[in-house]
Amino acid sequence: MSAPTAIAPSTGLSALLDDVRAEAPGIEVRPPSAETTAFAYDAATAPRHGAAGLDGPAVAFPASAEQVQQLVRLAARHGVSVVPRGAGTGLSGGASAHADQLVITTERLNRIVEVSPADEVAVVEPGVLNAALNDHLAPLGLFYAPDPASWRISTIGGNIATNAGGLRCAKYGVTRESVLALDVVLADGSLVSIGHRSIKGVTGLDLVSLFVGSEGVLGIVVRATVRIRPLPVARRTVTAFFDSTAAGAAGIGAITASRVRPSVIEFLDEPTLDAIDAANASGLRARGASLLLIELDGFGIDEQTAELTIALEAAGARVETEGDADAQLLWELRRAGRRLGEGSWFVAGDIAVPKSRIAEVFAGFPEIEARYGVAVSAVSHAGDGNLHPVITLPIPAGADPSAVPRVLHDAADDLVRAALAVGGTVSGEHGIGTVKRELAAEELAERVRVAQLAIKNALDPAGLFNPGKAL
Amino acid sequence: MSAPTAIAPSTGLSALLDDVRAEAPGIEVRPPSAETTAFAYDAATAPRHGAAGLDGPAVAFPASAEQVQQLVRLAARHGVSVVPRGAGTGLSGGASAHADQLVITTERLNRIVEVSPADEVAVVEPGVLNAALNDHLAPLGLFYAPDPASWRISTIGGNIATNAGGLRCAKYGVTRESVLALDVVLADGSLVSIGHRSIKGVTGLDLVSLFVGSEGVLGIVVRATVRIRPLPVARRTVTAFFDSTAAGAAGIGAITASRVRPSVIEFLDEPTLDAIDAANASGLRARGASLLLIELDGFGIDEQTAELTIALEAAGARVETEGDADAQLLWELRRAGRRLGEGSWFVAGDIAVPKSRIAEVFAGFPEIEARYGVAVSAVSHAGDGNLHPVITLPIPAGADPSAVPRVLHDAADDLVRAALAVGGTVSGEHGIGTVKRELAAEELAERVRVAQLAIKNALDPAGLFNPGKAL
Numbered sequence A, B: 001m002s003a004p005t006a007i008a009p010s011t012g013l014s015a016l017l018d019d020v021r022a023e024a025p026g027i028e029v030r031p032p033s034a035e036t037t038a039f040a041y042d043a044a045t046a047p048r049h050g051a052a053g054l055d056g057p058a059v060a061f062p063a064s065a066e067q068v069q070q071l072v073r074l075a076a077r078h079g080v081s082v083v084p085r086g087a088g089t090g091l092s093g094g095a096s097a098h099a100d101q102l103v104i105t106t107e108r109l110n111r112i113v114e115v116s117p118a119d120e121v122a123v124v125e126p127g128v129l130n131a132a133l134n135d136h137l138a139p140l141g142l143f144y145a146p147d148p149a150s151w152r153i154s155t156i157g158g159n160i161a162t163n164a165g166g167l168r169c170a171k172y173g174v175t176r177e178s179v180l181a182l183d184v185v186l187a188d189g190s191l192v193s194i195g196h197r198s199i200k201g202v203t204g205l206d207l208v209s210l211f212v213g214s215e216g217v218l219g220i221v222v223r224a225t226v227r228i229r230p231l232p233v234a235r236r237t238v239t240a241f242f243d244s245t246a247a248g249a250a251g252i253g254a255i256t257a258s259r260v261r262p263s264v265i266e267f268l269d270e271p272t273l274d275a276i277d278a279a280n281a282s283g284l285r286a287r288g289a290s291l292l293l294i295e296l297d298g299f300g301i302d303e304q305t306a307e308l309t310i311a312l313e314a315a316g317a318r319v320e321t322e323g324d325a326d327a328q329l330l331w332e333l334r335r336a337g338r339r340l341g342e343g344s345w346f347v348a349g350d351i352a353v354p355k356s357r358i359a360e361v362f363a364g365f366p367e368i369e370a371r372y373g374v375a376v377s378a379v380s381h382a383g384d385g386n387l388h389p390v391i392t393l394p395i396p397a398g399a400d401p402s403a404v405p406r407v408l409h410d411a412a413d414d415l416v417r418a419a420l421a422v423g424g425t426v427s428g429e430h431g432i433g434t435v436k437r438e439l440a441a442e443e444l445a446e447r448v449r450v451a452q453l454a455i456k457n458a459l460d461p462a463g464l465f466n467p468g469k470a471l
Helices: A009-023 A035-039 A065-078 A130-140 A156-162 A207-211 A245-257 A270-280 A301-314 A324-336 A355-363 A365-372 A406-421 A437-443 A446-459 B009-023 B035-039 B065-078 B130-140 B156-162 B207-211 B245-257 B270-280 B301-314 B324-336 B355-363 B365-372 B406-421 B437-443 B446-459
Strands: A028-030 A058-061 A082-085 A102-105 A112-116 A121-124 A179-185 A191-195 A220-227 A235-242 A264-268 A290-297 A318-321 A344-348 A375-381 A386-394 B028-030 B058-061 B082-085 B102-105 B112-116 B121-124 B179-185 B191-195 B220-227 B235-242 B264-268 B290-297 B318-321 B344-348 B375-381 B386-394
Touching (some): A009 A065, A035 A058, A065 A102, A065 A191, A082 A220, A112 A130, A130 A156, A156 A220, A191 A207, A207 B446, A235 A324, A245 A264, A245 A290, A290 A301, A355 A365, A355 A375, A386 A406, A446 B191, A446 B207, B009 B028, B009 B065, B035 B058, B065 B082, B065 B191, B065 B220, B112 B130, B121 B130, B156 B220, B191 B207, B245 B264, B245 B290, B245 B355, B270 B290, B270 B375, B355 B375, B355 B406, B386 B406, B406 B437
Parallel strands (some): A082 A102, B058 B102, B082 B102
Antiparallel strands (some): A028 A058, A112 A121, A121 A220, A179 A220, A264 A290, A344 A386, B121 B220, B179 B191, B179 B220, B235 B290, B235 B318, B375 B386
């Protein structure tokens, strides 16, 4: 343990909770308890079999921006650090919290404030689920483009905190490209509006882009103005099966060399197809050893399909347009078909590389498998060079399913270094959180880290927000 | 005896130039002189009839990133502030410089380092002209999307410094959306790489977006990795003429309500058409009183045209598809047809508003005309709510053409306030520079300005870079 600090955390937290009850009685707060351990973890850090016996953090449930301001001011007064939390679906530990911290959850900041088709914007509170916004927009013929795999259960606020990507972002951009303006509570409790409801605007430094992806270390988003778009006039699912993983990875380049820009390009390698078939009897491997699962959208869908087909067939693919039912099944298999964790330990990754290097990353899997005695496979958001590798090892009879062996993490770290070696990045879309801080230090030069910390300190000099994350 | 200041500027500059010659003799530097006044202004601040008798700033012509580092370190040593400069086409005074400053021009940092169709990126030095990059890319079937009106004469580095917009950005985004990575020289002379060659990446704070649009106050970009795209399979120019300015402004909403997203939507009001016709005998007013000049691109160009035509005809437009020669002429008239400045004083503006409010801004022109006795017209990048108003007043016989009366500026300021009143911004794409600092203060809350200055100070504590600009 480190030396005692100037602030005695538990005393501070208890005094903070007393002050909240006295000065802001309208805000529900829960003290640290076994019950609040649900707020101690995100999807990356949650123990697989619970965390009995430990206390979670204190948790506050503000229902307005003003209540967030009150909480931040009181937390600052007592030197209690604050962990902003959306739905806790993050995959890098960004929302993890200790028993001496105050979690501010956005779950009651969940109003869709406004939808303006004429301005092509929606104004939402951060706790709105990504899916809830899209359910609201669909009858209006509109959609919000960023679609992280967690879209059904993750919040817009969490998506903003992590600059969430997803499947469609090669065509429509990541979350940053869809956020026009934010209301943010800063470390001194002030509420500021940054950005513009207009599509364009260049007044001063781009604070909105700085906050997007900042993993809660700069402030708490309490309202967001996001860009919405008309639903495309048509969508079509196309499959391209190849005779090997290598051939399929090379096929990605054939799409890039064409003039077609699909809305989604998912690449599934041979072990991934095997795993999906094993869990679903889906028969994909009978059609090929790797798969590019593609969604086209927009005008000229037949022209797009024709040009895409020519490009992929020239690369050795068997190309088919899928009917609606088959398409729906294929996307479901892509999302949930692998059934990770049944009988195997696994570690999942999130790297991104320049598009031309995707094939090299896949080609390097056998070497890592041999080095660590594990199995490595991946799916890739191939349109933007983002890969989600999965490292697995069968759990021997009698072994503890929660005791993931070190070799899996070592293999995952090697994959990250392989991405860095070809000009890639340690996190494509999940963020740094607590899980990837050491790896981030391998990517970023010391001078860049110093610059990032200087900006953090400029906006949050006391280190109130989400200490130990992201930077 | 007056109080001595810490730094005697002219002494500091002269000592700096001595040190450059002694320690970095490979860098060409020019001391302040009448000849360097060409480097004292940008397109917004240049006197219309020269600035005889005044000395310009010192100017350095580095040809490598290392030379930029040397210059920044020496400038810091002597307390001489640095003004980064691209082509000087800016419209907000961002590159203006005094005789006690060192201008670092990027004109010899003009190499296209790499084009990678497979990664969809180009790597360029900042002094590369926007047009030069596109000339280089076109034979490869590729293009760089941001297209400020100055694209033939402005640099990629200048475009990055101002987060330049242009005509196509409603569909393809502004400069920020096309910049993936930067090499930047910071205020301590260190050279850092920020961002990713991969399309995605979320490692730490998004410093790239922070630098884009920062108008040279945070550092000097010495290399940029930008996103490039395949040229669209088709482009088509469509005109929609309306019976009044108001009808045309309302027609913008008809496009928004459709599912077509043109690559360019330019709106020209009645006085603009009159001015173009007067200068070019172009006969546009015979076709209508306002014009939506539209470019469609991509697949399904006939489908797009059909849906767009239905939407615009329902809004009262006369819609025509233009042949290649007519289309080229129309775009040329849009760009240069108004012949501003011939016989009239003028002040040009740059505001942006939520798309649904564009019509209100045009509807407010007569009131401003009446208040100030001037003429007001505008063209608008209607796809993203950006307007470029022009306020004019005939120059009476014998009056000084360079003595623009105050009423024109007052009217321009009123237009900015009208934009703010409907949720818009003081600068859509030209930036703040020196010209709009006071107006920016009307848009941004004091707490936001404090936050912006804190970030500036965190990265440039001595205020070396471009003092007095943007913030």
